[in-house]
Amino acid sequence: MDSIHILANQGILALTGLALLYFILKIRNFNIFLIEKRFSVFFIIFIAFILSLLRTNPENQKYAALQFELHYQFLALPFLFAILPPFPRKLYYDIFFLFLIMVFVCAVGSTSIYFQNKEYFDWAYGKSHLIPTPVNHVRFSLMVTFSVFLAYYLIEKDYFKDFFFKGLNIIMLIFLIFYQHLLAVRSGLVAFYVVLVLITFYLLASKNFKKGLFLFIGVIALVGISFFSLNTLKNKWGYTKYDWNLSDIKDKANNYSIGKRLVSQQVTFQLFRDHPIFGVGEGNIESEVRKGYAKKFPFVEAENRLSPHNQYLRTLAATGILGFIVFISCFYFPLFSNKNYRSKILLVIYTITSVSFLFEDTLETKTGLTFCLFFIMFCLHYTKALRVDVNKNLT
Structure with missing residues (x-):
């Protein structure tokens, strides 16, 4: 998997290089960045990040360099998709289907490991x-949640003309729903059900009452069946209740996942309170969190001192209220620009990403940032292609 992380970086760099070559040979017009505001606003996030990084203390330069290596995608991916022309609609569907197959294969492998060691994993x-x-x-x-929606979306768009692939897609859809509950990751399940509720409201708002009611009943049934039939989900629920109700903060912060997260969020929020306008700086956030633990929670062992497990709080602590406003405004602008929230595929990836922000510092990990930002850019590019198709039909 380490090799795959490296390949992902190389892939993004290669794609960006090709986009730059296309720009030089075909376009040669910098006004495209003013026209394509849905992509260019992400450059503002990158500039704000660089300005915050300039405040890095000398002893934190190494961490700052790693942060720059991670966040360059806020420059590369928007540039890539702003430059490239719309693709044929089938190509977008092909990419969605390819991603769905990849996640499905990985989920099958993960499930086989579970059944080979069922008694151990249930415990x-x-x-x-x-x-x-x-x-x-x-x-x-989160990828599984997105893949479940992709399977549904491809059926809705009548992508499959061949009976075999249509059947395969339905099998993948059902299996991934099962796997999401077997895996029983809290943030993934929350994102999954938020997306389901969102689709239900979307159907009801579109006056598609039968589908909306059917989906609502299906959601309720799914919760009940999963909870009573899957030991992993039941045991995870029992662990979560015990973790949440435990009163000994020293025990919670050292031995239980929710306790660790709550303490990390308290440390992060205190950093924001101490530096409300500009924050502590992107390059200093890690060392300042360590100092916060040493000052407020010295009883937490070093291996249990987590980075801020909340993207919103982390951004507040690192860049202050000014940087937070820039980030929120620019990050969500493309969703509301030109009523792009009407695009279900774009709305879903934004929803999944936003839910993950509540539980994780998603954009501070290579996998999280690449997954979320790539598919946001890709789905924005897809809405661009749809708009071009509509304009062609009108003319």
């Missing part, structure tokens, strides 16, 4: 240990 879920996943379990659960 382990009561201790917050999980079935192995190809990448971090939280990020993978």
